[in-house]
Amino acid sequence: MARIEGFRVKNFKVFKEITLGRLWNQRESEPLTHMTAVIGKNGAGKSTLFDAFGFLADCLKNGVEEACDSRQRGGFSRIRSQGQEGLMYLKNGCGKGGKDKEQGGLFHF
Numbered sequence: 001m002a003r004i005e006g007f008r009v010k011n012f013k014v015f016k017e018i019t020l021g022r023l024w025n026q027r028e029s030e031p032l033t034h035m036t037a038v039i040g041k042n043g044a045g046k047s048t049l050f051d052a053f054g055f056l057a058d059c060l061k062n063g064v065e066e067a068c069d070s071r072q073r074g075g076f077s078r079i080r081s082q083g084q085e086g087l088m089y090l091k092n093g094c095g096k097g098g099k100d101k102e103q104g105g106l107f108h109f
C-alpha cells in the first residue's frame, strides 16, 4: 500500500513554506515514519496541515473553485498566505516499498 513519505506546502494559509519528510526527488532526506504526531500550540497550524490534504482531495473531487469555497475556507484569497503573491503549491512524495516504485505529485494553484 502506498504511503506518504513527505510533502511540501507553499503559500497555503499560515505556511509560507514547509517541508516534512522526504520528497520524491530528495533521496538524502529521511522519510516520515509510519506514525507521525503533530503537536503545537494554538494557531501553530495543526488544522492547516491536515486541511492541505483536505483541500487537495476536494480539488480533485469537486474542482479548485468549489474546494476554495467549501469547508469555511473562504475563497482563494483567504487560503493563499497573506502577503504572498506567488502560486500556492502542494507537493508530495509517496513510497510503495521499493525505490523503483516511488511516485510524487505536484499541484500549483
Ligand SMILES: Nc1ncnc2c1ncn2[C@@H]1O[C@H](COP(=O)(O)OP(=O)(O)O)[C@@H](O)[C@H]1O
Binding pocket: 012, 013, 014, 015, 040, 041, 042, 043, 044, 045, 046, 047, 048, 049, 077, 078, 079, 080, 081, 082
Ligand atoms: N491566508 C492565511 N495567511 C496567513 N495566515 C493564515 C491564513 N489563514 C489562516 N492563517 C493563520 O493560521 C493560524 C491558524 O492555524 P490553525 O491551523 O487553525 O492552528 P491550530 O490548529 O494549530 O490551532 C492562525 O494564526 C491564522 O491567523
Ligand SMILES: [Mg+2]
Binding pocket: 046, 047, 048
Ligand atoms: Mg486546530
